[in-house]
Amino acid sequence: MKLRKTYIEITTACNLSCSFCGGTRRAAQFMEPALFTHILEQIQGISHRIYFHVMGEPLLHPRVSRFIDLCEPFGYDVYLVTNGRLLPPAAPGLLGRPSLRQVSVSLHCLPHSFSDLDIDSFLIPVRDFASRAADQGRLWVELRLWNTGGGDPAEADLNNRILRSLERVLALPSPLDIAPCEKAAVMLGPNLSLQFASRFQWPDPAAPPQGSRGTCYGLRDQLAILVDGTVVPCCLDRNAVMVLGSVAHSPLREILNGERAVRIRKGFSQRTVVEDLCSRCTYRLRFDQHR
Numbered sequence: 001m002k003l004r005k006t007y008i009e010i011t012t013a014c015n016l017s018c019s020f021c022g023g024t025r026r027a028a029q030f031m032e033p034a035l036f037t038h039i040l041e042q043i044q045g046i047s048h049r050i051y052f053h054v055m056g057e058p059l060l061h062p063r064v065s066r067f068i069d070l071c072e073p074f075g076y077d078v079y080l081v082t083n084g085r086l087l088p089p090a091a092p093g094l095l096g097r098p099s100l101r102q103v104s105v106s107l108h109c110l111p112h113s114f115s116d117l118d119i120d121s122f123l124i125p126v127r128d129f130a131s132r133a134a135d136q137g138r139l140w141v142e143l144r145l146w147n148t149g150g151g152d153p154a155e156a157d158l159n160n161r162i163l164r165s166l167e168r169v170l171a172l173p174s175p176l177d178i179a180p181c182e183k184a185a186v187m188l189g190p191n192l193s194l195q196f197a198s199r200f201q202w203p204d205p206a207a208p209p210q211g212s213r214g215t216c217y218g219l220r221d222q223l224a225i226l227v228d229g230t231v232v233p234c235c236l237d238r239n240a241v242m243v244l245g246s247v248a249h250s251p252l253r254e255i256l257n258g259e260r261a262v263r264i265r266k267g268f269s270q271r272t273v274v275e276d277l278c279s280r281c282t283y284r285l286r287f288d289q290h291r
Contacts, residue, residue, distance in 0.1 A: 004048075004221045006224070007053050007223070008039060008052060008225050009053070009226045010031045010227065011227060012027065012029050012055045013028040013029070013030065013060050014083075016057070016083055016109060018108075018109055022202045023055070024055045024238045024239055026239065028056075029227045030060075038229075039229070039247055040076065042252035046252065046253070046256075048076060049076070051080075052081065053235060054238065057082060057083055057085075058080055059087065064093065068080075068094070068099050078097075078099045079102045079104065080100065081104045082106070083105070083106050084107075084109065084122065085109070088125040095136065101138065102140040102141070103133070103139070103142070104143075105144065106146065108145060124169055127169050129141065130192040133191055141191060142195055143166075143188070143192070143194045145178075145194060145196050145197075146196075147198075148197065159178060170188055200286075201283070203236055203280055204277075204280065205277060210279060212272065213271055213273065214285065216268050216284040216287055218234035218264065218278070219233045219264050220265060224237065225247060228248065229247045230243055231244045231252065236283060242260075242264075244256070244260055264278075
């Protein structure tokens with residue numbers, strides 16, 4: 001089986017408590033280096049791209065730089081998603097690491113980062129990091145504004161303030177505006193982009209069903225391995241509802257060929273939703289062009 005990316009959750013701990021996140025019922029935990037190395041061995045030949053993401057803030061992990069280095073002998077490309085609050089002290093440990101291809105900073109975390117919404121002071125070190133990353137040539141910085149289109153005047157005002165701050169801090173030659181299409185990206189400078197997307201709801205067993213027809217990228221494009229080695233179909237299974245197995249106890253290929261994984265993958269290929277949590281997920285509707 002070949003997948004485009006594997007999400008590895010190196011920690012469930014986070015330094016923020018964002019309303020759009022929802023968190024997880026799982027305890028705060030940090031992945032051990034031995035388990036991380038074991039996972040790198042297990043995903044050989046399955047996927048080439050690794051995302052440090054699911055729950056938690058990866059820059060909280062005291063060995064995050066070491067984990068990035070461990071990926072290099074395997075030839076993996078590492079993509080790290082952060083709320084950006086810890087980027088200034090973490091920057092020296094991120095720059096100059098060949099495996100690290102992209103750092104994504106979630107700007108929609110800003111209301112939860114600063115009580116006074118001092119946006120410029122947040123963006124200046126992000127700008128400086130992006131400038132140093134561009135000097136390396138290979139490392140890309142992506143800014144995410146994934147809260148558009150919700151119709152909330154307060155949020156629209158915040159987004160406007162973020163855009164005006166970006167214009168100031170980056171000395172942009174022309175004004176920024178909310179992109180009219182989903183997943184649109186705007187180049188802000190060398191190796192620096194701003195990506196727009198609408199806010200999404202995390203799937204929840206208590207959410208209303210969205211139908212049994214449709215498809216998704218789970219187990220067809222991606223899988224997720226949680227902090228304790230639990231394998232789930234996608235990066236949105238924040239509470240490990242759809243457990244396929246554990247790489248701490250079974251080979252990953254065996255898990256991916258297990259009955260539940262095969263049923264999920266076959267169902268999506270036939271546009272049939274077989275898991276209850278998937279039936280209640282609104283995010284998968286973005287991939288469904290035939291509803």
